[in-house]
Amino acid sequence: MKTKTWKINKLEKVCEILDNKRVPISQKDRISGIYPYYGASGIVDYIDKYIFDEELVLIGEDGAKWGAFENSAFIANGKYWVNNHAHILKPNNEILISRFLVYFLNFSNLEKYITGATVKKLNQQKLRQIEVPIPLLKEQERIVGILDESFAKIDESIKILEQDLLNLDELMQSVLQKAFNPLKDDTKENYQLPQGWEWKSLGEICEINPRNKINDEVNVSFVSMNKILDGYDNEFSYVIKKWKDVKNGFTHFKQGDIGLAKITPCFENKKSVIFDSLENDIGAGTTELHVIRVVDNVMSKFLLWFFKTDRFIQNGILNMTGATGHKRVPKNFIKNLQIPLPPLKEQEQIASYLDELSLNIKALKENYKTQIKDYEELKKSLLKKAFEGRL
Known part of the structure; x- marks a missing residue:
């Protein structure tokens, strides 16, 4: 193996360590500018001055990850500033190329050096x-x-796949917009509807945040917020508890009810779901949900898809109340929300079409994500071969 002819040196023997030149600047003292301000994992800001004007290698001192393939080291070049969360290395380029060092450090598991x-x-x-x-x-x-040539091609392929993922989200929103505004009326509120459709407030057609009354010893499903998937998936999981243990201090729901996250950022992330397959058809869960229980001539799935639209999300954000970081969509907003409601048969047709489209998009997303993961594994494989002398 070629590595048998490679010399092994301690880093201090092949690099000058320039940590004494780094200077931290608190956020309040930074003046915005054009020069990168580096921290442990890369650029954290842009400021009006610089310390360095050369190519150097940076690696996190704290606030970073040092496992194998964690990209703990990176190149900095041009004019820039470095704070005290990154070590600064100047390789002796007569014996060590900067990019070779970066590739090696990112390939290596450095955990044994971590305190x-x-x-x-x-x-x-x-x-x-x-x-x-x-x-x-x-x-x-x-x-x-x-490695440079291979990684550049891989990164370009990953970039294309990531854009494809974004395009799928845009496609889903475009279809949702058309589904709930078939006439493409640009009016902000109560736009024109097709014949047979009507505007209804959610409070007219649903019960908001209902309560259940059942025997204390009955087993029920308990759902916490982290058990509800975000995005377009209508999926959740639960644990089983006695009703007496969850009937007070939690949200109530039953089979077929819609759970809609009301707190930021869960609301923005489209955490909403139809509760089905519940233990004894009854559930309770996080108080950060609004629960919507539909009545006759209203289809839960139709409403759920409405709650996934960007138009609804943006409207909800504008009506949030509370302190930053703890803003919530109030009950009155949900109750007074105007819904474009078609006849039940048309609701079923729209929901069925959106379900099918969503499944197709989900399959494509999983395919793209698998390809991205495969490309990342290919990078690891190339690095492994490189430092085992098999490249």
Whole structure:
């Protein structure tokens, strides 16, 4: 194996450590500008001045991850500033190429050099002891050339897939907008509806935040917020509890009710679901839900899809109350919300179409995400081959 001919040096022998030149600036003292201000994991701000004007290698001292393939090291070049959360390395380029060092550090599991139980840190003493393989410069150049070219192609493929994922979300919203505004009327409120449709307030056609009355010993489903998936998935999970343990201090619901997150950022993330397959058809859960119980001639799935529209989400955000970070959509907004309501048969047709489209989009998303994961694994495989001398 080629690595048998590679020399091993401690990092302090092949790099100048420039930590004494780094200077932290508190956020209140920073003046906005054009120069990158680097921290442990990359650029955290742009300021009006710089310390460095050369290519250097940075690696997190604290507030970073140092496991294998965690991208703990990176190149900084041009004019920039570095705070005290990143170590600054200047490789001796007569024997070590900066990008080769970055690739090696990101390939390596550096956990054995990390100190601290609660606040983990790669202190300078441990940093100096990291063992770095040093092939001949020509071999380093060959390896870096292959990795640079391969990673560039992989990153471009990942970028295309990530854009495809965004396009699918835009497609879903475009279809939702058309489903609930078939005539494409641009009026902000109570736009024109097709014949047979009518505007109804949610309070007219639903019961908001109902309460259940059942025997204390009955087993029921309990749903916490983190058990409700966000986005367009209509999925949740639950644990089973006695009704007496959850009837007070929690939201009530039953089979077929809609749960709608009311608190930020869950509301914005489209955490909404139809409760089905509940234990004994009854449930309770987080108080950060509004529960909507439909009546005759209203289909739960139709309303759920309405709650997934950007128009509804944006309207809800504008009507939130409470302190920053704890804003909630109030009950009165939900109660007075105007819903474009078609006849029941048309509700069923619209909901069925959206269900099918959603399943197709979900399958495509899973495919794209799998491809992205495969590309990331390919990167790891290339790095492994590179530092095992098999590239």
